[in-house]
Every structure is written in structure tokens, then in C-alpha cells.
Amino acid sequence: MTQGAPDVVLDRVAKVYGDGTVAVDDFSLTVGKGEFVAFLGPSGCGKTTTLKMIGGFEEPTRGDITIAGARVNGVPPERRSTGMVFQSYALFPHMNVAENVGYGLKLRGLDKAARAQKVDRILELMGLDDVATRKVDQLSGGQRQRVAVARSVVVEPDVLLLDEPLGALDANLRSRMQSELKRIQKQLGITFIFVTHAQSEAMAMADTIVVMSNGRIEQIGSPAEIFTRPATRFTAQFIGNNNLIDGTVSAGASPRLDGPLGSFPVKPGSPAGPASIVVRSDRMRFDHSTLGDGYDCAIEGTLIGEELVGSVITYAVQVAPDLIFHTEQHETMTGHVPTLNERVRLRWPSGDALVLAG
Ligand SMILES: Nc1ncnc2c1ncn2[C@@H]1O[C@H](COP(=O)(O)OP(=O)(O)O)[C@@H](O)[C@H]1O
Numbered sequence: 138m139t140q141g142a143p144d145v146v147l148d149r150v151a152k153v154y155g156d157g158t159v160a161v162d163d164f165s166l167t168v169g170k171g172e173f174v175a176f177l178g179p180s181g182c183g184k185t186t187t188l189k190m191i192g193g194f195e196e197p198t199r200g201d202i203t204i205a206g207a208r209v210n211g212v213p214p215e216r217r218s219t220g221m222v223f224q225s226y227a228l229f230p231h232m233n234v235a236e237n238v239g240y241g242l243k244l245r246g247l248d249k250a251a252r253a254q255k256v257d258r259i260l261e262l263m264g265l266d267d268v269a270t271r272k273v274d275q276l277s278g279g280q281r282q283r284v285a286v287a288r289s290v291v292v293e294p295d296v297l298l299l300d301e302p303l304g305a306l307d308a309n310l311r312s313r314m315q316s317e318l319k320r321i322q323k324q325l326g327i328t329f330i331f332v333t334h335a336q337s338e339a340m341a342m343a344d345t346i347v348v349m350s351n352g353r354i355e356q357i358g359s360p361a362e363i364f365t366r367p368a369t370r371f372t373a374q375f376i377g378n379n380n381l382i383d384g385t386v387s388a389g390a391s392p393r394l395d396g397p398l399g400s401f402p403v404k405p406g407s408p409a410g411p412a413s414i415v416v417r418s419d420r421m422r423f424d425h426s427t428l429g430d431g432y433d434c435a436i437e438g439t440l441i442g443e444e445l446v447g448s449v450i451t452y453a454v455q456v457a458p459d460l461i462f463h464t465e466q467h468e469t470m471t472g473h474v475p476t477l478n479e480r481v482r483l484r485w486p487s488g489d490a491l492v493l494a495g
């Protein structure tokens with residue numbers, strides 16, 4: 138998982154704020170040099186707090202943080218080799234782009250020629266060389282965002298901490314900035330720790346995703362691992378595209394899960410006891426004669442919605458009063474195409490379903 142030597146290590150870190158709020162608990166993580174890690178989780182799960190502790194803006198209540206081999210507990214932000222791009226970054230309005238980007242170098246006492254050289258290089262890398270002499274209020278949202286990143290990158294931190302930096306951008310720009318950030322990160326070899334609540338953003342950029350809920354780590358893995366093998370019910374649900382069925386798995390050679398939605402065969406070897414079946418929406422099919430015998434599970438419901446994105450249609454099927462399943466089908470799906478409010482039957486192979494205990 139880690140790519141290079143450990144760069145940032147959190148060892149059983151916890152943060153309890155003065156009012157008793159446990160924001161982060163028992164958080165252990167090793168980030169390799171040059172790795173792009175995303176903290177992914179819903180609002181309030183402790184992402185910003187963890188990032189601030191790495192940057193030195195909050196002190197851990199318990200546990201140790203090590204950066205480049207040295208314990209940094211108690212070390213102020215300016216004496217750590219970290220940079221931080223905050224959720225709401227403030228650029229200096231009276232300075233132009235190049236001056237904004239060079240400000241940190243000036244603080245560090247670099248002379249004008251040395252500053253210009255570094256600033257020019259970053260501006261070019263970030264595609265900002267054309268606007269170097271513009272005031273920041275003459276920039277688009279995406280350009281401002283890039284200035285904020287350039288300003289943090291130019292001082293060559295070993296680790297850059299980014300707190301939802303793309304949140305304010307519209308969808309098109311956000312996806313462009315995602316690939317640009319990833320390119321710059323790889324080019325400079327800086328370790329990135331990136332906070333987001335959007336799973337698509339984490340999936341698009343990160344080498345490693347840390348899924349968080351309630352101040353704790355739910356799962357650490359590559360985007361592919363998190364997507365195909367969610368380890369917990371929370372991750373399966375948060376990542377989306379998954380249908381969950383709760384119940385109890387019976388013991389025996391042909392185990393089944395029984396619950397409020399019915400009785401379903403599950404993979405042999407599934408642990409007996411309370412569990413959830415997780416079926417990815419692209420693994421569910423509308424019942425059709427061409428489905429093979431492998432499709433040994435079925436559930437009925439009412440088609441209540443459909444959405445076409447690209448060439449994939451996502452159908453929403455109400456399978457219980459408070460439960461909607463999704464099935465993704467290719468636009469060119471053969472056979473009967475159901476219409477809204479029609480009763481439908483969804484089928485899937487038990488071999489394609491994950492069974493998560495708990
Ligand atoms: N300064 C603070 N004092 C008390 N509670 C805080 C403070 N900052 C954050 N919290 C609480 O800590 C929890 C985690 O917050 P935060 O780290 O900001 O989460 P996230 O970035 O994932 O949205 C939340 O319950 C939040 O309300």
C-alpha cells in the first residue's frame with residue numbers, strides 16, 4: 138500500500154475537543170513518500186481534525202504523529218515540513234498572481250532572483266504563466282484555486298495537506314482540476330493527503346483511500362479494493378452503487394441469509410450469524426430468460442425511476458417501503474425494457490455477492 142519510505146505515520150491518534158467531542162479516535166495510518174492519500178467520509182467524521190493534527194494546527198489528545206522519521210507532537214506548523222491548502226483559502230487581493238505565489242518564499246528570506254525562478258516554474262506547471270501579473274480578483278474560480286495550490290507547493294513541502302480544495306468549483310472544472318492536481322503531485326513527488334466527502338473525487342485521484350466514519354477508520358485500501366471489496370457495511374453503503382440486504386446467515390453446507398426482505402442463498406463458507414449481503418448495482422439484472430442458472434437470487438419490486446448517464450441507465454427499484462435498490466444496465470440491454478411503476482424482478486448470482494458479518 139505504501140509506495141516509498143514512510144513519510145507520515147499516525148499511531149493510535151485521538152482528538153477530544155475541550156467540550157468533550159471525540160472527533161478522532163484510535164487512528165493509525167502510514168503514508169509513504171510520494172503517495173496520494175484521500176480521507177473520505179461524511180461531514181463531521183473527523184477528516185479536517187486529522188489533517189490539522191498532521192499540520193500542527195491541532196494537538197492530538199493521545200497518540201503520536203511522525204513526519205519524515207521525527208515525532209512532531211508539539212511542533213508548531215511553521216516548523217513542520219507540511220503545507221496546507223484550507224477549505225476556504227484566502228489569497229492576498231492587493232497582490233498579483235506571481236506575488237501571491239512568491240509570498241511564502243519571501244517570508245523564508247529568498248532573494249528576488251531565486252524567488253522568480255521558483256515562482257516561474259510552478260506557474261508554468263500549474264498553467265498559470267499567462268496570468269502571472271493579474272490581480273487575483275481578475276481570475277476565474279479554477280485559476281484562483283490553482284493559485285492557492287501553487288502558493289503551497291512553491292515552498293516545496295514534503296507533505297501537502299488539502300482540505301476539500303475543489304469543493305467550491307462546478308462539476309466540469311472540478312474534474313479537470315482533479316487530473317491536474319494528480320499530474321502535479323506525481324511530477325513533484327510531494328506526498329498529498331487530500332480530504333473529501335465525495336467518493337468519485339477520492340476514486341479519481343488517490344493511490345490509497347482512508348474511509349472514515351465517526352472519527353474512526355472504516356477501511357484503508359486502493360480505490361479498486363474499496364470499490365470491489367468494501368470491508369464494512371458503512372463503506373459498502375457510503376461508496377454507493379451497492380445494494381444491501383440485512384439478515385442472519387444460517388450454518389451449513391448451503392447457507393442462506395434470512396431477513397425482512399426474504400431468504401437468499403449466499404456463498405458457501407459465509408460466516409453464520411448477523412450479516413449483510415452486498416450486491417453491486419452492475420451485478421443485478423432484470424429477470425430475463427437469457428440469464429444463466431447462476432442467477433440464483435431474486436427480489437421483486439416496483440420500478441420508480443431511471444437515469445441515463447453516458448450509455449448506462451441506472452434504474453431505481455422500490456423493494457420495501459423504506460428501501461430502494463439500483464441496477465445499472467447498458468443502454469443497449471436486450472429483452473423487455475420495463476416502464477415506470479411496473480412490477481419487476483431483480484436477479485443476481487449469489488457468487489457475485491459479498492457477505493459482511495455484523
Ligand atoms: N474546535 C472544535 N471544538 C469542538 N468540536 C469540534 C471542533 N472542530 C470540530 N469539532 C467536531 O469534531 C467532529 C469532527 O469534525 P471535523 O474534523 O471538522 O469533521 P469533517 O472535516 O470530517 O467534517 C465534529 O463532530 C465537529 O463538530
Ligand SMILES: [Mg+2]
Nearest residue numbers: 181184185186
Ligand atoms: Mg472538514
